[in-house]
Amino acid sequence: MLSVLGDSVASPLVWVLTLVVTIVLLFVDLVVIARRPHEPTMAEATRHLAFFIGLAVLFGAGVWLFAEPNALSSHPGPEFFAGWLTEYSLSIDNLFIFIIIMANFSVPRQYQQAALMIGIVLALVMRGAFILVGAAAINQFSWIFYVFGAFLLWTATKLAREGRNRDDEEDYQENRVVRFAERHLPATSEYDGTRLFTRADGKRLVTPMFLVVLTLGTTDLLFALDSIPAIYGLTSDPYLVLTANVFALMGLRQLYFLIGGLLQRLIYLSYGLAVLLGFIGVKLVLHALHENELPFLNGGEPVDWAPDIPIWLSLVVIVGTLAVTAVVSLAASRNMSQEEIEQRTISLGEPEQK
Template sequence: MHVTPFAWILTIVVIVALLAFDYFFHVRHAHIPTLKEAAIWSSIYVGLALLFGVAVLIFGGVDMGTEYFAGYVTEKALSVDNLFVFLIIISSFRVPREDQQKVLLFGIVFSIFARTGFIFLGAALINSFAWVFYFFGLILLITAGNLLRPETEDSHSADNFIIRIAKKFMHTTEQYDGDKLFTVENGKRMMTPMLLVMVAIGGTDLLFALDSIPAIFGLTQNVFVVFTATVFSLMGLRQLYFLLDGLLDRLIYLSYGLAAILAFIGVKLILHALHENNLPFINSGEPVNVIEISTFVSLGVIIGILVITVIASLASKKGRAQSTIAGARRHAVNYLDLDYTADLAERERMYDRLINEEEQLKKLDPKFKKMVREETALLDLIKRAHGEHDAFLKQN
């Protein structure tokens, strides 16, 4: 289906309006979103994405609508995986809790601009070179393999080359000044760590796009569908970050599910490349008669894999243990970090969460309690957090 310029303009205007509304009504004034606020706005953004999909289904037809929903679900799943890395970067840079919304919104806006560029570049390549489907398929298969590799300590650190370059060339102050990007220190105008965090988030997102864009092009080559599904999957990601606080650690099988999805789409791309083949060293440059996977089948497989992944993760006792350990560590560290938040209510919330997680640790099966005993650094952090809290209560 041909998408008219008016449809493009209207869609872009709606997206810009939503981003502006998000900034002026939620992010401009630094605050910590409540769980209720995050849940309501996450639901609103998902609802808007689904309504847009229904509109595509009505005006664009069943095939176009199915492509949109398949692309949206895939990109949403990949964006949740991105939240893991955002969480690591934000924690590593000790961004104050009330200022994290601004960092996340910047990351979303940067993602939209960067991925839009990748989308039009990818579309141009596909229109000019049919062999690009082989290349995209290979990227997804390699990415799927990387997701299956065992995690190391490096996988939990914010130390990729983008961040190292940013730290080398961007000299910043040691302390944050609210959510300001620049401040005055000793009479000199200097950058704050907030700007460094934004560069780290934005640069890291470029790496995410390397698997995100080929994945959705494996489901549809309609640029309008690719663009809108990608953008709507990113909208509401800020609210989802706060809504899933603590739940991300529970999704221990998410990487396996995403690996299966990317591998499936990678195979689909290669099959499509064979069907459209014009490379002289494959079948003498003639198309290969292979089966092609329909968008309906793709949508069913993607949803099925995600449902199984989430249910298996939430039902896993090991996942529950790992989630509790990770949550206790994070809340103990944040409580001990005086720069983490100036909001006393948020600090009290963190301490209450830490107490609750301690109770959960005590209820773990014996084989998982061994995991806790081996976490000597964690036990020390919890002990120090209790000491800090007792000292705070005595002073007040």
């Protein structure tokens, strides 16, 4: 594990500084939100989103200009941007489920920001663990790329079949961890601000906010099963994988409040993501063939005809797919009736109480 991290484009000092800056930003966000729970205005969400996107672009430019290529990353700058854009696009699709979770638990609008923030912190911790495990697996077993590639191709096929015909509200079901917590933990049905625990009649109880955060965190753990293999198809450097995930998740909270109904107009997003995951899946399989060590395949020798898709082509495909998906989706949704739009729109407002 340490040898993999040591081969990264980032020195141990840069690793430490990155983690410290990330923790400080998260801590400041948590303190500010805890002191003044509120629903952010469009202007506030836009400013914060622009800040994180600008920060990601500046970081990527710095990596592009100053990071030295190595065994794990031949083109650090393009690899970071390809990974960041892929993680961000997958996160946008995840927002559909986040909206449903908020509605399902009847989270007051002024508390939704806090729930998302705590959920993002949990997501970063869990993804960090996934990234380390993935780095160790790749370092020890080159055949893991076959597994990642096959899984992404299966996921791409599943997304393409679902398309926009899926009903997210009907498909969403609470996972087993959340159902266990609801049944076995002493709980109250009343929110106590943004607190996860409260006291009533001398008893310590979990609040609905605890269940919301638990749902967001465990749901993102499932999302990571797609996103982590996908980004390892673009770069093998754990530092670039981590920072791409950090920047994608840091802007997710603002995006949740900013795009609202616009999210529902991305009617072909599932198809676009299916193309992206399918492309990266093929890239992973080709890379695995190029580095093949499986004894039952080509005698354990690399498959000479299997090319490695260059990162510049990956970046072009990712940007092009996202652009075409957005343009075609918005153009098609313009011809939808108001009734169809309303049926597709999941409100971010105050949901009805159960």
